[in-house]
Amino acid sequence: MSKTVTVLHLCEHFGDKQVSFHGVSRLFELWIPAFDKNRFRVLLCSRKGPSDLADQRLRAAGIAPLYLGYGKMDPRNLFKLIGIIRREKVDILHLHGYGASTWGRIAALLLRKPAIVHEHCNYGTVPASQRPVEWLLRNFTNHAYAVSESTRDFTVNKRYIPARLVETMYSGIPLEQIQKAEPGWTQAFRREQGRGPEDRILGVVGRLESHKGHLDAFKALQLILRQRSDVYLWVLGNGRYEETLRQWVKDNGLADRITFLGYRSDVVRVIQCFDVQLFPSHQEGTPSTLFEGMAVGNACVASTADGQGEILTDGKDALLFSPGDVEAMARLTLQVLADPQLLERLRRNAEVRIRDFDMKRCLEKMEHLYEELAR
Numbered sequence: 001m002s003k004t005v006t007v008l009h010l011c012e013h014f015g016d017k018q019v020s021f022h023g024v025s026r027l028f029e030l031w032i033p034a035f036d037k038n039r040f041r042v043l044l045c046s047r048k049g050p051s052d053l054a055d056q057r058l059r060a061a062g063i064a065p066l067y068l069g070y071g072k073m074d075p076r077n078l079f080k081l082i083g084i085i086r087r088e089k090v091d092i093l094h095l096h097g098y099g100a101s102t103w104g105r106i107a108a109l110l111l112r113k114p115a116i117v118h119e120h121c122n123y124g125t126v127p128a129s130q131r132p133v134e135w136l137l138r139n140f141t142n143h144a145y146a147v148s149e150s151t152r153d154f155t156v157n158k159r160y161i162p163a164r165l166v167e168t169m170y171s172g173i174p175l176e177q178i179q180k181a182e183p184g185w186t187q188a189f190r191r192e193q194g195r196g197p198e199d200r201i202l203g204v205v206g207r208l209e210s211h212k213g214h215l216d217a218f219k220a221l222q223l224i225l226r227q228r229s230d231v232y233l234w235v236l237g238n239g240r241y242e243e244t245l246r247q248w249v250k251d252n253g254l255a256d257r258i259t260f261l262g263y264r265s266d267v268v269r270v271i272q273c274f275d276v277q278l279f280p281s282h283q284e285g286t287p288s289t290l291f292e293g294m295a296v297g298n299a300c301v302a303s304t305a306d307g308q309g310e311i312l313t314d315g316k317d318a319l320l321f322s323p324g325d326v327e328a329m330a331r332l333t334l335q336v337l338a339d340p341q342l343l344e345r346l347r348r349n350a351e352v353r354i355r356d357f358d359m360k361r362c363l364e365k366m367e368h369l370y371e372e373l374a375r
Contacts, residue, residue, distance in 0.1 A: 005374045006041045008090045010081070010104045012072075012097035013046050014054035014065065021054050021263065023207065024096055024120055026288055029061045030174055034363055040370060043088060047077060047099045057265070072099035081107045092373050094118060094366075098130050105137045114142040114373040117161060121147070121285040122154040122306045134159045143369055145169045147285035148307030169365055170311065172357035173291040180296065181272040190273050193234070193259060200231045200337055203274035205267060205289040206281075208239030213280030213303065215248060216326050218258060220280075223330035225257065228337065233258045234274070236267055272296050276336050276343075281305045282323045291357055294350040299343045301332045311357070317349040 009032070014025040028044055035042045044058065045066035058065050066084060070076045081103055084090070094116045095104040101117050108115035126134060138160040146152035146168050156163045187197065195201060204217050214235065221233050235245070235258065242260070249258045264270050267289075271277060277293045279302035286307030293300055300318040302308045303325075314320040319336060321328035336343050 004039060004041050005091050005370050006043065006089055007035075007092045007094055007370055008043045008045060008085065008088065009094045009096065010045045010047065010100040011095075012100055013048035013051065014058065015051040021057060023288055025054055025058070027171055028063070029057060030177075030359060031363065031366075032063050033061055034174070034359070036367060040367065043090070045081075045084060047072070047097070047103070053263075068103075072102075077103040078106055082111065085111055085113065092116065092370055096120065098127070098133075102130075102133050102137065105140050109140045115140065116369070116373075117141050117144040117155075117159070119144065119146045119151050119155045119159065119285075122151045122283055123158075124154070124283060126158045134161075138162065141165060142373060143167065145366075147171055148310050150306040150310065151285050167365075169362055170286050170307070170357055171288065171291075172359040172362050173288060173295060173354075174359045175295060175354065178268060178292070178295040181269045185269065186273045189270065193261075195232060198230060200228070200275045201273055202231060202233045202333065203236065203271055203277050204233065204280065205236040205271060205277070205293075206287060207237055208235075208241040208245060210241050210244075211282045212241075213282055213323070214241070214245050216280045216324060216329060217278050218245070218248060218252070218254065219326045220278075220330040220333065221254065221257060222252070223327065224334055227334060231257075231337070233278075234270075235260045236262070236264055236270060238263045268292050268296065271298060274298055276301055276333055278329065278333070279303060279308055280323075280329060281308065284308055286311060291354060294354040294357075297347040297351045299336050299346040300350060301329060301336060303329075311353070313353075317346060317353045319346070 015021045032042045044063055047068045049067055049069045068077045068080050092114050093104045093108050095101040096118045105115045141161050144155055144161045144166040146155045146166055149168050152166050152168045155161050155166050206212050224231050249255055271293055277298040277300050279290055281303055282305055284306040302312055302318050302320055303323040304320050305323045312318040319332040
């Protein structure tokens with residue numbers, strides 16, 4: 001390859017008033033500085049306007065984000081995008097989200113550029129208004145990535161992209177960047193939250209959305225408290241479902257048991273305060289929070305939703321339950337808390353399993369595809 005290939009990642013947004021920093025944006029923060037700068041010039045653009053915190057984090061990572069700034073179906077997206085592609089001499093479009101994939105594929109078709117669609121979750125269904133768009137644009141997709149086998153099925157069957165074009169690629173995390181927190185720090189942070197060494201802390205991390213299963217975790221805690229009085233739950237993240245969750249906690253008298261820690265930029269350090277990390281989602285791709293929990297050696301109790309059920313082995317590196325099974329979540333959590341040997345085995349095996357999901361593999365795959373498409 002004789003010249004540097006310019007790739008434009010176009011997504012829906014990096015964050016908004018409800019979600020300070022979207023999960024996919026965290027991937028961009030890690031991916032873009034890590035591409036081989038001798039071979040690739042990688043740009044990042046959001047269809048929506050800027051979000052202050054997200055913009056600051058991206059710029060701190062050395063990324064200067066671009067913005068279209070229009071509504072999902074506003075045709076001005078197309079004209080501004082074409083202008084960016086021409087000005088920046090973009091060779092390949094890498095697209096994330098419905099609006100980005102719509103305008104990105106149309107622009108790629110008009111300018112004869114390759115387009116990659118990247119699906120990050122199995123949503124079960126596609127909005128009715130989007131289905132004809134997906135059908136029309138299915139053959140104007142050069143390649144597609146899906147973050148799990150379940151998400152790949154969704155991409156093929158619901159977004160209509162031909163199966164031969166859709167590749168499963170687990171995002172993973174940069175293992176060399178994961179650092180273990182000092183025991184003194186975790187003890188001090190627990191004390192700040194009013195918890196001592198004798199208390200058992202459960203944790204849930206992620207956007208506060210209904211499909212993430214937070215209410216299931218809260219109901220499981222109610223069942224756990226019938227048998228143990230030393231258990232508390234911390235919730236990390238923010239989102240549009242926050243007020244509903246807070247009201248439920250208040251209505252059910254659990255305000256002294258459930259702590260909302262909000263958005264944390266030091267999430268990898270905070271999760272090391274947990275005794276058990278819960279993953280109660282009803283739908284997922286393969287969440288970065290799961291990879292992070294495994295990397296720091298947390299004992300995980302997780303639903304089998306989508307990618308979670310694909311990368312975890314029940315009884316080996318996690319204990320698994322069917323999405324929505326509150327009683328099973330409570331029973332398995334109690335089992336881990338009562339059995340130090342089981343807890344230690346889950347932690348040790350999770351640290352071994354995560355070695356299969358080093359983000360380097362994901363980056364190498366994307367770089368190889370970019371080179372193929374550029375040729």
